[in-house]
Amino acid sequence: MSALARVALRRTVYSGTRGMASVIHGRGFLMPAVLPAASTSTIAHRRSFASAPPPPQITAADQAILVHAPTPKELQALELEVDPEVFKQAKLVITERAGDQLRRISLKENNPDVALRVGVESGGCHGYQYTMNVTAKQEPDDFVFTRADTQPSKVLIDAISLNLLKGSTIDYATELIGSSFRIASNPQAKGSGCGCGVSWEANI
Template sequence: MINLTDSAVSAVKSAISSATQPSSGLRIMVEAGGCAGFKYMMGIDNEAKPDDTVIERDGVKVFVDTKSHEYLEGTTIDFVVALEGSGFTFDNPNAKSSCSCGKSFS
């Protein structure tokens, strides 16, 4: 299961409501790259693809492809507002290490 905090749910709802294209949820993916081997990718999307896992929390749908899901199982996604900047953070129990930006892991 992938978890979204209340703050993350609010941030996603805000992004969906201000999108210029019709959107119904958040797509989360893991791709090769970044400074630690893999990187998190996110964006709003209109619909699930046939092989997606769809997770819903407080009216927010999260679309995750099968390959990414194995890397994200148990991850908690938060949205943090801090002096250094605001953004999504990933607490991923599957990551052996991560870089200082928090967007890349191995």
């Protein structure tokens, strides 16, 4: 099954539980499609950059720790076809400023389960687009990452999306026109993608 088909399958299985884009007062915010009972204020958002922000300086401390992963049997029960290699290549980078922002959000919400959900869905001018939203709900197929030196600082990525996000860098950029979580780099993406910073083409 192609990566595009697997993304479409994930969207079908979890329709209504992943993030969706909304626009508020001219700024793009990623809002959860269905707010959980103990919902958190959605702070993660995406926007167009007039110029690309400088890339973060990555150190060994930025290498995230995988604290939870679904088992192959659990994924099979969910009828998800996932490349077995994703379990060996489940790696993520969370920059210091992204980790600090996640901790601030969690402390503000007084909820250690608050996390940034990052996903991939089909669409956009380059075939794929990123989705991000702040949530306290963990799904059965989620891989959970965190920074060892910043607690709490959780990032959730579902099993299908992880195949297209493994090795990516999650950053938090602050500029005059606004602040947001972003994918600073993605080894699975071809080129720099669209100027909007959201749509991209898979390197497969």
